[in-house]
Amino acid sequence: MAATNTAPVLAAVDETDASLRALDWAADEAVRRRRPLRIHHVFDWPMRHSDPRGLPGFNQDEYALRVIDPAERRARERAPGLAVTANFHVGDVAPRLLLEAARADLVVVGSRGLSSVGAAALGSVGQELAASARCPVVVVPDRDPKPPTGRIVVGVDGSAPARAAAAWAFAAAEERGAAVRAVAVHGRVSHGPWSPLDLPAALRLGPADEAAAREEAGRLLSESVAGERERHPGVAVEEVVAAGHAAQLLVDEAENADLLVVGSRGRGGFAGMLLGSVSRTVLSHAASPVAVLHAADV
Template sequence: MIAGVDGSASSIGAVEAAAREAHLRGVGLRIVRASGQAAGHLPAGAPPWNPADHGLEPIVRGELARAEERAHAIAPDTEITRSVVAGEALEVLEAESRSASLAVVGSRGLGSFAGLLLGSTAVHLAAHGRCPLMVVRGRPDPSGPVVLAVDGSEAGEAAVEFAFAEAALRKAPLAAVHVWNTWSERAYEGPGDPLIAVVADADLIREAEQHLLDETVASWQKAHPEVVVERRLVRSRIRPALIDASRGAQLVVTGARGRGGFTGLLLGSVSQALLHHAHCPVTVVRGKE
């Protein structure tokens, strides 16, 4: 498991969350600090940027030491290592994610512009990382449920698996939330046409969407009988409904792309909305490619 740090308060919160996750899983935690600057920000022909060349190495090492101290305070029995990796943060953490079970970052880094709700590192990793990404944000309720955003897509199956496993680790209830509306195409065969769907029988759509929710949850509920599952079928706009469901939750789990995603997009609009506006940490789980 890895946690990315940059010296910001947000990244220290990410380290604390990562330490808890590592303790739950019984795995080690690697705290990573990138030390470099994107090539596009350097003059042509300039040597790679290195903090040691600018007298910043003691600061970087100090940031890592403080992060490790916080992690040990949270999980004293967890093996924790730290390292400075040469390179720009986006590239470093994407590479690190290839061998990690989970990557954890804060929602805002030192490189964020004023007014932005989410740092570019988190967005990039959610779309391009090779393992599930937890973005630490909001105020989680430790007694609340793990909320699973159910979309019924094949790509979203990995998120369902992760959410059940996470609820089992945390000994928390799972709220499986599926949002529908009369624009749904699920009740129709053949090419979906939202102009037709808008005049459809709402009861017919509701029945189809309930079936989708039940089918998605059933097999994983059998695999994790210890997890108490609440199935929520909500008729609403998808993004506001899921953001609202994050109130009082300890974690929201979503796939990177839902059944409404456009081909070629690596991160769907629902995932992005949760990353920017959820009231608790969000884990984005990419489907198998």
């Protein structure tokens, strides 16, 4: 893991309200983690390989300062005493933020914005950060915060990324005085982002196979959280085994959670493939902030 004890919580900001919601979450998290907060804005000039300094009536430094100065004031007002720095660069947004993330403890972005093609369901930069950053990434939804529930949900499937997610979720719960709801999902379903839950009869598991799948999911769940229970004895834990589509069930669980934590087990050379279908879907649809962990993140 690249982070050190002084590595900051990195908040990526732009001119959108979504990034300000993410900034608020990042400031609160920096206080909880006793980390400094670093605010960063990347100005992505449409003619990305040229410098707009010579454009009449436009000054890129003044434009960037109109983004980061209010963001810095907002963070200082929200968390008096928190060490806050703010900076900006001109260039390609995702590569620049990935460089900044290499020196961060955690990256926080909004679920909209930070995209050169406008506000998509999940900004393309947010997706790339979640797929490729060398530290955990939290994506904060573009909606008003909900009242705290005192619950963190983590998806567990026995994989290395899911074990990393469980370790991070338990540590986060201990910091907050929250409970962990660990969820394992079983069943034969398509891996598409919103696939039908009702499979053809020929593909459905019979009662015996269904019971075996549930038992195996429960075993993997218990094994995955056993070590974390020992390391965090003060954290209340609820283990849940459910049948269905993993992404939809986790999105449903996020409705009553302060945070949803998932591991990314995607593969391939593109951000979407690196992120994995379940992680990609919950990032776009969950009502709570979503933390994405890779196996090397803890």
